[in-house]
Each structure stands twice: as structure tokens, then as C-alpha cells.
Amino acid sequence: MKNIGFLSFGHWTPSPQSMVRSASDALLQSIDLAVAAEELGADGAYFRVHHFARQLASPFPLLAAVGARTSRIEIGTGVIDMRYENPLYMAEDAGAADLISGGRLQLGISRGSPEQVVRGYEHFGHVPDDGTSDADMARSHTARFLEVLDGEGFAEPNPRPMFPNPPGLLRIEPHSPGLRRRIWWGAGSRATAEWTAEQGxxxxxxxLLTEDTGVPFHQLQAEQIQRYRDAWAAAGHGWEPRVSVSRSIFPLVSDLDRQLFWRDTHSTDQVGRLEGGLARFGKSYAGEPDALVAELAEDEAIAAADTLLLTVPNQLGVEYNAHVIESVLTHLAPALGWR
Structure with missing residues (x-):
């Protein structure tokens, strides 16, 4: 069995060719797609976070709304840029969204990707300490966020509070038990995957992986996953973690599918430079279902992961993206043993 969800960047543009022409469209259609995915039997609705862009940005109102409109599907992010976050305020928002959803939040966080603006996190009031980098700041924010999610009291209560306090030091409220084990780190390299395991x-x-060894993307990613699992076992956390991978997968089962994605039937890995270093980008999968089943069966990273996130072309609208999700669930998943 494999958990199968979708991952949406929530792009919008005021173009007549787009089905998503405003920020309002992007948000409301994200909720509608999550509802549709749950009805189709998918396991997760995940959303990308990009600041200063015509995409989804502030995740917690959206996550809370999806949680209120659904009852079973996991809801999450992939990923929140921790350079921008106030860890304590984020813990409040995350706790509230998780409680609204009944404990279904799967929160993906990370150091962040290349930005739309120069040092955008500084506009949010976050500046790295002298001698440290923005990546160091993201990890520092993350460490504090994880500490707060543990639910231990740390703040001295006012001796004359407005409302009565429980005994002892106070914690961030609302606290959602179990959320700490549902935090994910978006790792772009093998070394970062090992660090992720050490942090629990x-x-x-x-x-996308921000390194390249010359092997196909799925093999490099499978090695990353194995290194993560080895580091997890060595850390001795005492519970079983989860691993997700993302893929663009388009079964061609209609004339519209073929019109939109026939070019991707010959997709291959790409190697380029990103932030001064080599990076390997994974290919898209598009084709007739029988051909895709054979091709996906060879993807070592999908086989190694327990969760698969389908990156959806959200500007094509809710109906079409629900069709893509349904096509994967009905034409591919059973044949591959994912269902």
C-alpha cells in the first residue's frame, strides 16, 4: 500500500487561458480539489508555499479551511520556507489547523528554495545573526519550532494574569498532541536527508536534488532515502518515520490528455546549475497506462517511499486535476500494487 496525494503550487495568472486567474481562485479551487480528491479516495492534499509570488503563500488559513471541509484526507505543505517564520506564532497556527482537522496535518518545512525577491525573509523581519547564513537561520527557527511543539512549558506566568493559569510554566496554546511526529523536512541532498533523520x-x-552523481534521478533519490533510513535507525528515535517523493504523472486516457501532455512522453532527467552548484531534476511521466505501469515499476525511489505526491497543473482547473488524480488511482495504482 502507498499513500497517494496531490501537491499543488497554486499558480494563478490573469490570463484568459488560465482557469485560475486570481489569488481568490487559487485558494478556493485548492479547497475544492482537496474535497474532490478525498471523494476519489486519495490520501493527501498538499500545498507549496512561495512568498512574493502569484502562488499559494500563507498556508494555515488554507489548511484550516481544507480541514473543515474534509473528514479523512491528510492535509499538508510541501514546503514552508522556515527563513520566513516566527516559530512560536507558527506553532500556534499549526496547532489550531491540526485541531480543526482532527489531527490530519502533515506539515512539510524546509530551508526554502530560490526566492522571487532578494532576501525576502528580511522584509518579514528575519535577519541572520552575524557570521551565519540564511540556511542557518532556517534551521534555528526549525529547532525552536520543534521544541515548542513538544508541549513543555517555558514561559513564566504573570502573577496577576487576566485569566487563571494552570500551575507551572506555560506553553504555546493551542497545543495539538502528536503533531511533533507529523513534521517533515524537504531535503534536497543526501547529507540533508541524514540531518533530517537526526532531528526526528x-x-x-x-x-529536484541539489547534487548530481551521474546516475538517474530516481536512483540518486533512492540512495538519499536509504541514507535517511540508516541515519534514523542509528538515531534510535523509537518510532517509524515516513518518506514521500513527488512526481508529475499523466496517464493519457483521453484526447485532452494527449493534447496537453504528449510532449512529456519523451521526458528525461535534466541537469543544471542552481545557486552555484549542480542539480538534477527528475523527469515527468506521461503515456498510455500500460506503458506508464512498466516505466513507473522501474522507479526505485517511488518503490522506497511510502507516500507519493502527484504534482498537479492547477491552472487547468479543479475538474481536470481531479481527472488526473482519478486516472492515477484507477489506471496505475492497482497494477503497480499501490492499492
Whole structure:
């Protein structure tokens, strides 16, 4: 069995060719797609977070709304840029969204990706300490966030509070028990995956790795996953983590599918430079279902992961993206042993 969900960037553009022409469209359609995915039997609705972009940005109102409109599907992010976050305020928001959903939040966080603006986190009031980098700041924010999610009291109560306090030091409220074990780190390299295991976070790996060894993407990603699991075992956390990978998968079962994605039937890995270093980008999968089943069966990273996130072309609208999810669930998942 494999958990199968979707991952949406929530792109919007005021173009007549787009089905998502405003921020309002992006948010409301994200909720509708999550509802549709749950009805189809999918396991997760995940959303990307990009600041200063015509995409989804502030995740917690959206997550809370999805949680209120659904009853079973996991809801999450892939990923929140921790350079921008106030860890304590984020813990309040995350706790509230998780409680609204009944404990279904799967929160993906990370150091962040290349930005739309120069040092955008500084506009949010976050500046790295002298001698440290923005990546160091993201990890510092993360460490504090994880501490707060443990639920231990740390703040001295006012001796004359407005409302009565429980005894002892106070914690962030609302606290959602169990959320700490549902935090994921978006790791872009093998070394970062090992660090993720040491911190006791689940592993979220996408279609991009910020390194290249010359082997196909799925093999490099499978090695990353194995290194993560080895580091997890060595850390002795005492519970079983989860691992997700993301893929663009389009079964061609209609004329519209073929019109939109026939070019992707010959997709291959790409190697390029990102932030001064080599990076390997995974290919898209598109084709007739029988051909896709054979091709996906060879993807070592999908086989190694317990969760698969389907990256959806959200600007094509809710109806079409629900069709893509349904096509994967009905034409591919049973044949591959995912269902």
C-alpha cells in the first residue's frame, strides 16, 4: 500500500487561458480539489508555499479551511520556507489547523528554495545573526519550532494574569498532541536527508536534488532515502518515520490528455546549475497506462517511499486535476500494487 496525494503550487495568472486567474481562485479551487480528491479516495492534499509570488503563500488559513471541509484526507505543505517564520506564532497556527482537522496535518518545512525577491525573509523581519547564513537561520527557527511543539512549558506566568493559569510554566496554546511526529523536512541532498533523520523529522523529497552523481534521478533519490533510513535507525528515535517523493504523472486516457501532455512522453532527467552548484531534476511521466505501469515499476525511489505526491497543473482547473488524480488511482495504482 502507498499513500497517494496531490501537491499543488497554486499558480494563478490573469490570463484568459488560465482557469485560475486570481489569488481568490487559487485558494478556493485548492479547497475544492482537496474535497474532490478525498471523494476519489486519495490520501493527501498538499500545498507549496512561495512568498512574493502569484502562488499559494500563507498556508494555515488554507489548511484550516481544507480541514473543515474534509473528514479523512491528510492535509499538508510541501514546503514552508522556515527563513520566513516566527516559530512560536507558527506553532500556534499549526496547532489550531491540526485541531480543526482532527489531527490530519502533515506539515512539510524546509530551508526554502530560490526566492522571487532578494532576501525576502528580511522584509518579514528575519535577519541572520552575524557570521551565519540564511540556511542557518532556517534551521534555528526549525529547532525552536520543534521544541515548542513538544508541549513543555517555558514561559513564566504573570502573577496577576487576566485569566487563571494552570500551575507551572506555560506553553504555546493551542497545543495539538502528536503533531511533533507529523513534521517533515524537504531535503534536497543526501547529507540533508541524514540531518533530517537526526532531528526526528519525516523525509520529504521532491523532483529536484541539489547534487548530481551521474546516475538517474530516481536512483540518486533512492540512495538519499536509504541514507535517511540508516541515519534514523542509528538515531534510535523509537518510532517509524515516513518518506514521500513527488512526481508529475499523466496517464493519457483521453484526447485532452494527449493534447496537453504528449510532449512529456519523451521526458528525461535534466541537469543544471542552481545557486552555484549542480542539480538534477527528475523527469515527468506521461503515456498510455500500460506503458506508464512498466516505466513507473522501474522507479526505485517511488518503490522506497511510502507516500507519493502527484504534482498537479492547477491552472487547468479543479475538474481536470481531479481527472488526473482519478486516472492515477484507477489506471496505475492497482497494477503497480499501490492499492
Amino acid at each position: 523529522m519525516n523525509l520529504m523529497s521532491s523532483t
